[in-house]
Amino acid sequence: MNRLENKKIVVTGASSGFGEAIALACAQEGADVALVARRADKLEALANRIRSMGRTAIVCPCDVGEQAQIEATVAAARTGLGRIDVLVNNAGMNVSHRRIDATTTEEWDQIINVNLTSAWLFTKIVMPEMVERRDGTIVxxxxxxxxxxxxxxxxxxxxxxxxxxxxxRVTNEEGNPHMVRACTINPGVGATPILDLRPKPPSAEDRAKMMQAEDVAMTVVFAASLPQRANVERIDLYPTDVSVG
Ligand SMILES: NC(=O)c1ccc[n+]([C@@H]2O[C@H](COP(=O)([O-])OP(=O)(O)OC[C@H]3O[C@@H](n4cnc5c(N)ncnc54)[C@H](OP(=O)(O)O)[C@@H]3O)[C@@H](O)[C@H]2O)c1
Structure with missing residues (x-):
């Protein structure tokens, strides 16, 4: 029996790295998926791979920094999948500037908007149907x-x-009385394109020692496939080889 048989799952940031691997792993476990990111060509390619496995994949081109686009995406996912059982808020970005003095206001706003505000907005729009059904998982x-x-x-x-x-934490405080649960997965460094933006990008040798996207995907499948009565609120998932950071 597949661990996510017939679950309907929205994955943001599905065009690359962790999100691509998460969507693939969920489909391999029997889920139908809505793929969310800006690069539609990458989403189409992934959707075709998932469809060839016999699962449904919906392509939802979306800039998660735009509220109206998030609203349209959730509507399209609901239409295409019928309901949303699992939401994976994975889309994220960074910039080359890391210091307080070098970070511009525009960079600060963009990072907070894409990494955090979008997750709150997706949660806000998706959670009511989960509460009503007394079933749902947000990762x-x-x-x-x-x-x-x-x-x-x-x-x-x-x-x-x-x-x-x-x-x-607040999603659990609001959701748990209605059997809705939320989990944060905190990955340490993983070999994905986001690392190219580091002031000094890691070498190919170091990337090979890091966690791979599939490792994070397996962890998402674990959290989402536990019986609904059990909720892992937080998973810290770090590379075993501490030399890579
Ligand atoms: N790799 C690591 O070491 C590491 C460690 C800890 C946490 N994380 C987190 O893991 C998540 C995935 O990152 P990754 O490492 O897989 O990096 P990645 O390969 O660069 O993927 C980032 C994903 O986010 C999407 N995204 C970025 N901005 C977006 C926007 N405005 N609208 C819609 N989608 C957007 C990208 O899609 P488009 O460009 O197509 O829009 C892409 O699919 C992020 O939240 C990141 O912070 C990564």
Whole structure:
């Protein structure tokens, strides 16, 4: 029996890295998925792979920094999937500037908007149907930077990921009485394109030692497939080889 048989799952940031692997792993476990990101061509390619596995995949091109686009995306996902059982708030970004003095107001606003505000908005729009059905799981992709804010991750990025803890806690406070649950997964460094924006991007050798996107995807499947009576609120998922950060 597949662990997510016939679950309807929305994955943001599905065009690359963790999100792409999460959508694929969910489909491999029997889920139908709505794929959300800006790059429609990448989403189409992933959707075709998922459809060839016999599952439904809906392509939802969306800039999660825009409220109207989030609203349209959730409406399209509901139409295409019928309902939303699991929401994975994974879309995220960083900029090259990491220091307080170098970060511009525009960069700060963009990071908070894309990494944190979008997760709150998706939650706000999706949660009522979960509450009504007394079933639903929201997975927020945080970061090790939430537990250890740092210059390496940057001031705005660290702040945005710390905010995910608050969002998850309050989602549980509101949702748990209605059997809706939320989990933050805090990955340490993983080999995805987001690392290209580091002031000094890691070498190919170091990337090979890091966690891979599939590792995060397996963890999302675990959290989403536990019986609804059990809720893991937070998972810290770090590379075993500490030399990579
Ligand atoms: N890799 C790591 O070391 C690491 C560690 C801890 C946490 N994380 C978190 O994991 C999540 C996934 O990151 P990743 O490592 O997989 O990086 P990635 O490969 O760069 O993927 C980022 C994803 O977010 C999407 N995205 C970015 N801005 C968006 C916007 N305005 N609207 C819609 N989608 C947007 C991108 O899609 P489009 O560009 O197509 O829009 C892409 O699919 C992020 O939240 C990141 O902060 C990563």
């Amino acid at each position: 927020n992709i945080g970061s090790k930077a939430a537990n250890y804010p740092s210059l390496l991750a940057g001031v705005a990025y660290s702040a945005s990921k710390l905010g995910m803890h608050a969002l998850t």
